[in-house]
Amino acid sequence: MQDERVAEEAWLIARTGAGDREAFRELYRRYGAPIYSLGLRMLGDRRDAEELLQDTFLKIWNHARSYDASLARPFTWAVMIARRAGIDALRRKGRYPELSFKDLGATDREEMAPSPVEATMRDDESARVRAAMAAFPPDQRAAVELAIFGGLSHGAIAQRLRQPLGTVKSWIRRGLDDLKTSLSGE
Amino acid sequence: MDDKKQELAVAYALGQLDRAATGAVETQAKQDPELRGAIRDLTDVIAASVRSLPQSAVPESSLSDIERALNDVPNDSIRVPDRSQPVRWAILGGLAALLIAGVSIGGYEWLTRREQPTVFLAELGAGRTQVRPLALGIPAQSSDGRFMQLASLAERLWARPNSSDARSGSYAVFDPATNQGFIAVREVPELQPKQRYHLWFIDGETGQVRDAGALPLDRATRGMFFFSLPPEKSGKSTRPSFFVTVEEDAEKQPNGSPRGRVVLGKRI
Numbered sequence: 001m002q003d004e005r006v007a008e009e010a011w012l013i014a015r016t017g018a019g020d021r022e023a024f025r026e027l028y029r030r031y032g033a034p035i036y037s038l039g040l041r042m043l044g045d046r047r048d049a050e051e052l053l054q055d056t057f058l059k060i061w062n063h064a065r066s067y068d069a070s071l072a073r074p075f076t077w078a079v080m081i082a083r084r085a086g087i088d089a090l091r092r093k094g095r096y097p098e099l100s101f102k103d104l105g106a107t108d109r110e111e112m113a114p115s116p117v118e119a120t121m122r123d124d125e126s127a128r129v130r131a132a133m134a135a136f137p138p139d140q141r142a143a144v145e146l147a148i149f150g151g152l153s154h155g156a157i158a159q160r161l162r163q164p165l166g167t168v169k170s171w172i173r174r175g176l177d178d179l180k181t182s183l184s185g186e
Numbered sequence: 187m188d189d190k191k192q193e194l195a196v197a198y199a200l201g202q203l204d205r206a207a208t209g210a211v212e213t214q215a216k217q218d219p220e221l222r223g224a225i226r227d228l229t230d231v232i233a234a235s236v237r238s239l240p241q242s243a244v245p246e247s248s249l250s251d252i253e254r255a256l257n258d259v260p261n262d263s264i265r266v267p268d269r270s271q272p273v274r275w276a277i278l279g280g281l282a283a284l285l286i287a288g289v290s291i292g293g294y295e296w297l298t299r300r301e302q303p304t305v306f307l308a309e310l311g312a313g314r315t316q317v318r319p320l321a322l323g324i325p326a327q328s329s330d331g332r333f334m335q336l337a338s339l340a341e342r343l344w345a346r347p348n349s350s351d352a353r354s355g356s357y358a359v360f361d362p363a364t365n366q367g368f369i370a371v372r373e374v375p376e377l378q379p380k381q382r383y384h385l386w387f388i389d390g391e392t393g394q395v396r397d398a399g400a401l402p403l404d405r406a407t408r409g410m411f412f413f414s415l416p417p418e419k420s421g422k423s424t425r426p427s428f429f430v431t432v433e434e435d436a437e438k439q440p441n442g443s444p445r446g447r448v449v450l451g452k453r454i
Contacts, residue, residue, distance in 0.1 A: 007337035070410040076233040126238035
């Protein structure tokens with residue numbers, strides 16, 4: 001199932017690279033919400049998140065031709081483009097959002113019902129990621145979330161959490177290892 | 187993996203490096219499978235974390251804003267590359283566009299028959315090519331569906347380098363019905379300036395060698411890429427084979443025939 005999805009999305013990227021707007025729209029339909037949600041999480045502002053969404057999809061359009069399937073899965077490739085755009089935006093603004101380490105409140109968001117395909121994917125993989133994150137001690141979870149969604153360096157995270165740099169590095173590394181283990185279903 | 191390399195992989199995956207350091211890691215990763223594997227694992231974890239966020243509905247006008255911006259962007263990728271350009275995933279898009287537009291290519295009728303589709307796997311080693319047919323499984327209803335199955339097969343073989351289906355590591359999978367395929371190379375030597383790797387197709391029945399395009403490896407030593415061959419009037423080949431050469435003058439095209447040293451597979 002996952003192999004098929006990966007192949008299908010690689011195909012969409014290939015068609016996008018050749019200028020196929022329909023394929024591009026399908027990628028947008030699949031990746032738009034997670035990338036916009038990442039933007040909201042990283043930048044904490046709807047307008048900024050929308051800019052990040054647009055910036056990311058323009059980059060996807062322009063770089064689809066150089067996508068190498070051996071280096072990253074399609075969604076991973078898109079997320080890396082979006083995260084880099086988000087980190088650049090944070091650096092340009094010279095600020096980092098205050099993360100609550102909780103999901104943003106429902107009143108500030110329009111929750112979207114996932115499509116059946118997304119629901120299947122999310123039910124499985126996402127539930128495992130959320131469970132693994134929830135199992136981290138609060139400080140470790142904060143460090144991992146600041147690294148993934150806050151775009152902060154290890155040093156900045158250590159400063160923010162008032163913890164030694166070595167401790168923070170170790171939390172993040174172990175956290176990522178645990179998330180990887182949770183994804184492999186071990 | 188040593189601690190320093192692991193730390194580098196984490197910093198790269200999290201986007202904590204500046205532009206110069208990012209470029210340096212990417213260059214190193216192209217030559218270091220361990221580092222590349224670690225980065226791939228970490229970036230998959232980050233992508234899964236993003237997927238696990240509560241999803242917010244995207245603003246309604248966003249897609250039309252993006253498409254308006256696209257109209258202002260000169261996009262050279264819209265050109266369908268000719269045979270002299272490197273094989274890339276994107277060539278496939280051009281072919282797909284032709285299919286979608288209803289332009290038939292050689293063998294298309296054969297495609298649509300409800301028979302079990304057969305493709306070829308060519309294992310490419312030093313001085314040898316071993317080709318065997320593989321059944322794709324469920325008959326595909328369309329060329330797109332058939333492509334998906336081929337891409338899925340190529341991806342599975344890539345993910346399991348030591349499987350019995352691709353022992354040598356480098357391989358090509360080829361669908362004679364559509365003249366499309368994937369070439370996967372692992373651990374080829376880094377090219378010198380002005381050199382490039384080139385893929386060649388051999389029709390085992392006629393002995394004809396055909397240009398399948400240059401591999402866009404640049405300074406990388408591995409990768410998986412799409413290729414397509416123009417349809418032949420003589421129909422589909424039932425004995426395809428492949429080999430890869432190093433062509434010495436990257437500025438010049440090999441004029442349809444290989445001149446360089448064979449580095450993968452065997453030239454019959």
